[in-house]
Structures are given as structure tokens and as C-alpha cells.
Amino acid sequence: MKLRHRWFPLFNVVALAVLAACQPAAPGAGQSTYDKVMAAGVVRAGIRFDNPPLSYIDESGNWVGFDVDLANEIARRLGVRIEQVKVDETTRISFLQEGKIDLAVTSMNHTRKRDDAVDFSVTYFWDxxxxxxxxxxxxxxxxxxxxxxxxxxxxxxxxxxxxxxxxxxxxxxxxxxxxxxxxxxxxxxxxxxxxxxxxxxxxxxxxxxxxxxxxxxxxxxxVQYGIGLPVNDSKWRDTINYTLQELWQDGTYRRIYDRWLGPDAAVTLPLGGEMEVWP
Amino acid sequence: MTRATLDFLWSVLPSLLIGFPGGRPGGLALTLILSLAAIGLGFVIALGVGPGRAAGPWPVRAACALYVEFFRGLPLLLLLFVVHVILGGRRLGLDLSPRASALIALTLYASAYQAEILRAGLAVVPDQLVESARLVGGRAWQIYLHVRLSYAVQVMLPAFAGQAITLFKDSAVLVALGVGELMTVTRSALGSDVRNAAYWLPTYLLVGGLYALVAFAISRLAGRLERRQRSGDLLYSLTNY
Amino acid sequence: MITEALPLLARGLAMTLALTLVTSALALAWGLPIGLLRLSRVRWQNWIGTAYVETFRNVPALVLVIIGGFALPNAFPHAARRALFFDNSSVAWIGQITGLPVPYYAIAAVLGLSLNTSAYLAELFRAGVGAIAREHFEAARSLGATPGAVFWGLLLPQGLAAAYPAIATRLIHNMKNTALASFLTVPEFFKAIQTAIGESFRAVEFLIVAAGGYLLLAALMSSALSVAEGWLKGGRR
Known part of the structure; x- marks a missing residue:
């Protein structure tokens, strides 16, 4: 009994810390990811390393593929440097939720279940x-x-x-x-x-x-891929959507697509849909 | 072993040792850097936690005990995610990169084991040694630092070396975060081409050999120290847990 | 959210316990004889013991696990792999007991972890035997004890007792290492946590559950091992 009494304050502190950690992160509170990315001049993109031909690692250790080119192009249009962060299917959503990455260009199928946890860009790939x-x-x-x-x-x-x-x-x-x-x-x-x-x-x-x-x-x-984005951050989501739509309209998307999946690529897939473009 | 296999191993060896051209230092070099840094930083923490658990006021003792049992009770693989996702997450506001998380997780893990080794060492400092230091007029803190602590560290050197080797090898789980150390480079070098399947066994054997070589070198070095301090290994066995 | 995952987590915890028990038993069963080989004055015996210990102690457990599970089958002719590793009566038997879809991966994980831990235990056992007082051997010899009697009556109990605290620490380390089986698809506790996170997208909550689970296991194991230490010392009297 005495021992329990002695330990009690300590367990209290631990319990409080656990409770604090369990509070849902306040999404949207504070600044938008957009402001953070622009201020830092760096966008952190979650990328997969074993998902050819969309994102994988070539013999010299470089991340390559359709998703990688797309992420690089988005960063270039935003005028920021890209930092590639390795993710897989089990980590990409929690990394987005916890702000470890700013976007997940990871061939992620847009499902309602996932949409409850993170947000998605417009659909950019069909398979x-x-x-x-x-x-x-x-x-x-x-x-x-x-x-x-x-x-x-x-x-x-x-x-x-x-x-x-x-x-x-x-x-x-x-x-x-x-x-x-x-x-x-x-x-x-x-x-x-x-x-x-x-x-x-x-x-x-x-x-x-x-x-x-x-x-x-x-x-x-x-499956319809969307870029995974932090939940309830419409400024950042708009930015990514507008950028994707620009890439689609000015032909950059098609160029990247054909490079990895066009008639001359190692694996071919006819373009499976049309990106939603807002006037 | 076929010619193609040897060619493959030869072509990936530089990346395994120092990382891919775009990500240096990586590979074994980064594994060593992270392990050494974690051992050094961990020792600094252990200098506080070990003696704190051995002889402090009860709240300090309890806090140090909690610290040790927590970080020693979790698999490093789990600790890695706890640090990266919870400590480095949105809620606590620490924005940790994968490498920072890896270093912090390794440090916390190492410090808990090192604190226990130090505590075990402090328990076997001979009373006569402390007495004679007092007789020649040492102040309390001087005796603690120069006699108790330094004796404990010296007598436990083999145990510290053993812990360093364990940490170095356990760091293989960093592949789960993909920080570019040896295991990450290994898996990346094998790529996503199923034709490379034949290279998996020779490559992992080579990597196992690289780990073993470094671990063996450290244990040899520690062996020399042990001959000077014969009792350390056994003392560790007798006093730990 | 956590209640939904409870059956999954319970199965994972049971698998982790099973892996811990099996790998600990195998590591003890292999480690003690290897420790004796290390003590042997016969050169080739000593050499085998040393090679075993240095190899399996110095290669990371994760590398051993991946070599066994994902790399080793590739070394065999393509046509033979199925019958050798994935579809024969032995793996079918283990699959029936454990309910695992690919029992070989669990076997590979068990082998990798046991080899690693046994090498550590061999060294600790050797150090423990080294701590037995010389007079005990002389007493045993003067009483005309057979080598078998010396092993069972003196080396094993006293060597184990002297090295016991360090062996206990290593066995708890081995329990934590069973999380490495998740790399081979084995649905143990860590893998179950990953699955639960993938189902619910509640990483923080399930990581805390995972931490609690492993701390509980470590505490339980630690107390079980000290009870066992009591038996060991009681039996020696």
C-alpha cells in the first residue's frame, strides 16, 4: 500500500502524458501546410521505394518513377525543394496525420475509409x-x-x-x-x-x-489514385489540386505519363480516365 | 557462386560501405556514425540515470527506474516508431526527421542499458577505496566523480563494449524508417526486379559478414580491455537483474 | 476502435508468447552444449564452438531472420523450392498447429532468433562455468564422478546459476527480438499492431497499446525468471 502511494504521483504524470498524446491533433488549427512549406522552402513528399514503375529505387539509389516525377514537378512549380521521405502502405497515412510528410505521392487509392483519416487531391491515375x-x-x-x-x-x-x-x-x-x-x-x-x-x-x-x-x-x-494530404487543410489541398490541373492542361502530365507508361515504356497502360479540371 | 553474382556484389559494395552516390554518408558508414553517436549521447544520459537509480531521493530513484524499465522493455523496432510518430508528431510539436528519430531512439535505448551497467558497477566499488579517498581529504563530489564513478566505469568496460556491439547490430531495424544506413541500402540495392532474386542470399550473407566483422573487431578490442579488467564480465552477470 | 482490434491483438500477443517460448527453449538447448564446446580442451571442438558463437552472435538477428525467410529459398533450384520450404508434411503439420498460412516464415524466424540467442547463452554459460570454484571440480573428481555426473550435477546447475542474471536479461532481449518476425509476415504482436493501424489509422493510440503490451510482457517474464531462479537455487541445495 505504501509503495503504491509512493508511485502514485509518477503514474499520474505518465497517465496525463498518455492522455495528452491521445488527444486528436487539432487539424487545421494554426497555419496551413501551404504557409509552412513556402516559409521553409521545402516540401516533404512521402514516396515508396518498391512500387515500380510508379515509385521505386534504381540501381544507383535514386528514387524514380511516375509518382516521383510528378512529385518533383509539383515541387518545381511551387518553387520549393523536395525532400523525399520513404513510406510504405503501413506508414503513409500516420505520417500524414502526424505532419511527418506534407503530401503522399504513393499510388494511393482514394477510398472513403482513408478519406476519414486524410484528404485527397483530385484523381490523377486510374488502374x-x-x-x-x-x-x-x-x-x-x-x-x-x-x-x-x-x-x-x-x-x-x-x-x-x-x-x-x-x-x-x-x-x-x-x-x-x-x-x-x-x-x-x-x-x-x-x-x-x-x-x-x-x-x-x-x-x-x-x-x-x-x-x-x-x-x-x-x-x-x-483504383483511383489521389495525392494524400493532411486532413482539413483546404488552402494546401487547393494548391496541390490547381497544380495538378495545370500539369494536366499544359501537357506536362501526359509527357510524364508516356515516359513511364506510354507505348515505348517497359510497362504500358492506356490512360484510364480524365482529370477533373475546374475552370 | 557465379560470375554474375560476384559482379553484382562488387558493384554494390561501395554503396553498402559508404552509401549510394546521392546519399553519402550512408550504408555501413552511417550505421557506425549513428551507433557511435547514440553510444556517446546515451552514456551522458546514463551518467545521470544510473547513479540516480542507485542512490537518489526516492522520486529520483523512481523516475530513473521508470526510465530504464521503459526504454529497456520496448523492442527497438517499436521504440523507433514511438519516437518518430508520437514524440516527433504533431501533438508535441517536435518535427523530427527520420534520421533524427533514429538517433534519438538509439540513444534512449542505449542509455537505459548503459545506466543499468553503471548502476551494477557502482554497487561493487570497494568501501576501502572510498575510505582511503576520504582519508586523504577528498571532498564528497570529488570522491564520487574520481573514485566511485571512475571505478564503476572502468570495471564495467567489457559490459559497455558488449552493449555497444549489441546496439550496433540492433540498429539494423532502422530499415523500417529507411534512413539510408546499411540495411536500407542493402534492400534498395536489391531493387524491385525479380530477376535479382538470386542475389538476395549472397548479398545478405555479405552484409551479415560486414556487421560481424565490425562487431568482432569491437569485441577483440574489448577483449584486450577485459584482460586488464578480468572481473567485469562476471560482475555484470552477477549484478544485472 | 481498440475493442474492434482486440481479437487481432490477442492473437498477436499469443503468437509473440509462443515465439518467445519456442526460441528460448531452443536457444537454451543449443546454447549450453555450444558453451561446453567452447570450454573443451580438444582443439577442433573448441574451434567449432568459437565459430558458432562468433558467427551467430555477431550477425544481427534481423539479417539472420531475412536470410532464412526471404533469401535462403532462392539458393535452391526453382522446381525444388515448393517441396523443400512451403509444401511438405512438416510445414503442413506446423501450419495445422499454429494456423499460419505460410509456416515456413515462422520457422525461419524461430531459427534466426534461436541461433542468435543461443550464441549469447553459450558465452554466458561458459563464463558461468568459469566462475565455479576449482575445489568443486577436484571434490567431484576425488569422489570418482563420471563426466556425465559432473555435467548434470555440477556444471549445469552451478554454471547456470552463476550466469543466471545475464541469461535472464538475454532471454528478455530475445522476447523483444520476436518483433523482427513481423518482417517475415508472421502475425505476432508488432505485426498485429501494424495491421490494426492500417485498419483504423490510429497510429498513436495503437503504438501506446503496443508499448504497454511489451512492457507487460517484459515485466511478466522478469518475474517468471526470478521465480525460476528460486527453483534453480533451491534445487542446488
Whole structure:
């Protein structure tokens, strides 16, 4: 009893600190990210390092890809330096919430669930999620119902696949959550899992070196990428939206798109939509 | 081992050692810099926390005990995220970069272990030593600093060295934040081309060898110290926990 | 938000406990004989013990875990990997017990962590045996004790007892290291926390829960180990 009494004030302090940390961060309070970025002259962009051809690391350690070029171009238009911060699906949203990054150009599918936690720019990329499988073993998405499949931790494909198979009467899927995409492809090649679902263009790029891996026809989910932004910061969101729309209108977007996904690129994907442009 | 594998290892070796051309210092060099800095900074904190837990007024003792048990009880991987997302988050207003968070997490982690080693060392300072220092007219603080503390540090040198090696190796989890140290460079160098799969084993074996080489060198160095201070290792075993 | 994640977190905590128990047991089972090899006066035995300790102690646990899980299968012919690592009766058996979809990753994590910890325990056990008074050996010899009796009656209990505090510290370190299994998709406590954050986008709250979980585990383990120390010392009388 005596011991408890002695420790009590200390636990009190700890408890208060925990409570303070649990208070929701006051979004929008204080200055906009826009003012902060402009004053510092630096924009911190969350980028992924294993997501070809959108954002990945080349042999000399440089971050390259469609998303990376887009982020660089946005920084250039804002007249600020870019600082690239490595994120993955499990960290990008919390880093945005906690102000570790100012924007996430991370091939992030705009979902309602995510929109509750962060905000999104206008849609800037369109694709479909499907499965990569070993050639000759599976022919359709239905064949994978109830099978052991690889998905990325934090990916929207997890909810999409659960919903897809439930709606078609499939059994509950068995999911292995990877954080390393290449490890997931290796697991598929080696027979550890029966399929690996991701955004189609990324699967094509990851599997480019192995002719025995093929995409299943069809789609479990249509994905629309938005740039992830801090919640309730309309000044910053407007700035990013206007910049994206300018890039779209003056042809810069198309140039970047064709560089990574056009007819001459290693992986091609016809442009899947049209960016919303406000007059 | 095929020719292609050797070529690959040879081509990534400079990046593993000192980082990618655009991100130097990185790789093993950055791992060493961060570890050394954390060990040094951690020792400064331990100089306060260790003696504080050994002999302070009860609130100080309790606070120091809480500090040690907290930072020693968390996996470094978790501590890294706690520091980066909570301490360096919006609520507390500290805007920490990944590298700053990495250094702080390593420092807190190292300091907790070092404080315990120091406390164990303080517990075995011979009374005669303190007595004789008092007899020759040392002031209380002088005795504390020059006799107790310096004896404790010296007798515990092997334990400190062991802790330094552990920290150096545990820093591999910094790859989770991607700060450009050895493990981050390793994973990046293997890239996203599935054709590189064959290089994973040789590359990680090489990297394991690099870690082992440095760790072995530190332990050899510590071995020399241990021969001078034979009792340290055992004292650590007997008094820790 | 936290209540929704409770089943997930409970399963993660159970997995962390299981990993801790299995890796601790294996590390003790391998570490003690290796420690004896290190004490051996036979040159090749001593050399094997030293090589084992220096290798597995000096390579980071994370590197060992990744080598076992993601790198090792690549060293085998493509056609053989499935049968060797992912689809055979042994992994199926472990999969049935644990409910893990890819049991091999958990096996790789267990092996990596056990090898690492066993190397530390071997060194501590050697130091513990080194602290046993010479007279005890002489007494045992003069009584005509067999080598087996010397091991079970003297080396093991007294060596363990002398090195016990440091062994306990290392075993708690090993418990914390089980978080590294999250790199191999093993759904232990840290991985469960990551999943919960990915589901709810409440990073701060779940990181605090994670910290509380690990501190609790460390405290429980510490008390369990001191109870075990009491038994060890009681048994020696």
C-alpha cells in the first residue's frame, strides 16, 4: 500500500502524458501546410521505394518513377525543394496525420475509409487491381476463392478481395500480409502462395523478369489514385489540386505519363480516365 | 557462386560501405556514425540515470527506474516508431526527421542499458577505496566523480563494449524508417526486379559478414580491455537483474 | 476502435508468447552444449564452438531472420523450392498447429532468433562455468564422478546459476527480438499492431497499446525468471 502511494504521483504524470498524446491533433488549427512549406522552402513528399514503375529505387539509389516525377514537378512549380521521405502502405497515412510528410505521392487509392483519416487531391491515375498467378495454374479470379494469397499490408486490395469473394459466394480468403512487394512476388514464384493482388501496372512491372507469372483477366477493384494530404487543410489541398490541373492542361502530365507508361515504356497502360479540371 | 553474382556484389559494395552516390554518408558508414553517436549521447544520459537509480531521493530513484524499465522493455523496432510518430508528431510539436528519430531512439535505448551497467558497477566499488579517498581529504563530489564513478566505469568496460556491439547490430531495424544506413541500402540495392532474386542470399550473407566483422573487431578490442579488467564480465552477470 | 482490434491483438500477443517460448527453449538447448564446446580442451571442438558463437552472435538477428525467410529459398533450384520450404508434411503439420498460412516464415524466424540467442547463452554459460570454484571440480573428481555426473550435477546447475542474471536479461532481449518476425509476415504482436493501424489509422493510440503490451510482457517474464531462479537455487541445495 505504501509503495503504491509512493508511485502514485509518477503514474499520474505518465497517465496525463498518455492522455495528452491521445488527444486528436487539432487539424487545421494554426497555419496551413501551404504557409509552412513556402516559409521553409521545402516540401516533404512521402514516396515508396518498391512500387515500380510508379515509385521505386534504381540501381544507383535514386528514387524514380511516375509518382516521383510528378512529385518533383509539383515541387518545381511551387518553387520549393523536395525532400523525399520513404513510406510504405503501413506508414503513409500516420505520417500524414502526424505532419511527418506534407503530401503522399504513393499510388494511393482514394477510398472513403482513408478519406476519414486524410484528404485527397483530385484523381490523377486510374488502374485495376487483379491477381498475379503462376501461368497455367489458375485461369480466373473465381479459381482463387478460399486460396492462400499474398496482399500488401495496408493495401486497399485486402478489403476489395474480401468483398469480391464474399459477394460471389466464395469462402473467407486466407491472406498473407507482406510489406515487401518483391518478397511477395518471390513467394508466389516459389509456391508459398497461390496469387498476389496489387494494382495491375505494378504487378506487370514486378513480374516483368519472369515469363511464368501472368495477370488474371478481370478486376477485383477499380483504383483511383489521389495525392494524400493532411486532413482539413483546404488552402494546401487547393494548391496541390490547381497544380495538378495545370500539369494536366499544359501537357506536362501526359509527357510524364508516356515516359513511364506510354507505348515505348517497359510497362504500358492506356490512360484510364480524365482529370477533373475546374475552370 | 557465379560470375554474375560476384559482379553484382562488387558493384554494390561501395554503396553498402559508404552509401549510394546521392546519399553519402550512408550504408555501413552511417550505421557506425549513428551507433557511435547514440553510444556517446546515451552514456551522458546514463551518467545521470544510473547513479540516480542507485542512490537518489526516492522520486529520483523512481523516475530513473521508470526510465530504464521503459526504454529497456520496448523492442527497438517499436521504440523507433514511438519516437518518430508520437514524440516527433504533431501533438508535441517536435518535427523530427527520420534520421533524427533514429538517433534519438538509439540513444534512449542505449542509455537505459548503459545506466543499468553503471548502476551494477557502482554497487561493487570497494568501501576501502572510498575510505582511503576520504582519508586523504577528498571532498564528497570529488570522491564520487574520481573514485566511485571512475571505478564503476572502468570495471564495467567489457559490459559497455558488449552493449555497444549489441546496439550496433540492433540498429539494423532502422530499415523500417529507411534512413539510408546499411540495411536500407542493402534492400534498395536489391531493387524491385525479380530477376535479382538470386542475389538476395549472397548479398545478405555479405552484409551479415560486414556487421560481424565490425562487431568482432569491437569485441577483440574489448577483449584486450577485459584482460586488464578480468572481473567485469562476471560482475555484470552477477549484478544485472 | 481498440475493442474492434482486440481479437487481432490477442492473437498477436499469443503468437509473440509462443515465439518467445519456442526460441528460448531452443536457444537454451543449443546454447549450453555450444558453451561446453567452447570450454573443451580438444582443439577442433573448441574451434567449432568459437565459430558458432562468433558467427551467430555477431550477425544481427534481423539479417539472420531475412536470410532464412526471404533469401535462403532462392539458393535452391526453382522446381525444388515448393517441396523443400512451403509444401511438405512438416510445414503442413506446423501450419495445422499454429494456423499460419505460410509456416515456413515462422520457422525461419524461430531459427534466426534461436541461433542468435543461443550464441549469447553459450558465452554466458561458459563464463558461468568459469566462475565455479576449482575445489568443486577436484571434490567431484576425488569422489570418482563420471563426466556425465559432473555435467548434470555440477556444471549445469552451478554454471547456470552463476550466469543466471545475464541469461535472464538475454532471454528478455530475445522476447523483444520476436518483433523482427513481423518482417517475415508472421502475425505476432508488432505485426498485429501494424495491421490494426492500417485498419483504423490510429497510429498513436495503437503504438501506446503496443508499448504497454511489451512492457507487460517484459515485466511478466522478469518475474517468471526470478521465480525460476528460486527453483534453480533451491534445487542446488
Amino acid at each position: 485495376n487491381q487483379t491477381f498475379l498467378v503462376r501461368q497455367g495454374e489458375y485461369d480466373s479470379l473465381q479459381d482463387l476463392f478460399g486460396k492462400k494469397v499474398a496482399l500488401n499490408a495496408g493495401s486497399s486490395a485486402i478489403d476489395a478481395w474480401k468483398k469480391y469473394s464474399a459477394e460471389r459466394g466464395g469462402p473467407a480468403p486466407e491472406i498473407v500480409e507482406f510489406t515487401d512487394k518483391v518478397a511477395a512476388v518471390q513467394a508466389l514464384r516459389d509456391g508459398a502462395v497461390e496469387g498476389y493482388a496489387e494494382d495491375g501496372v505494378t504487378l506487370l512491372a514486378l513480374a516483368a523478369g519472369d515469363p511464368n507469372l501472368v495477370l488474371l483477366p478481370g478486376s477485383i477493384n477499380r
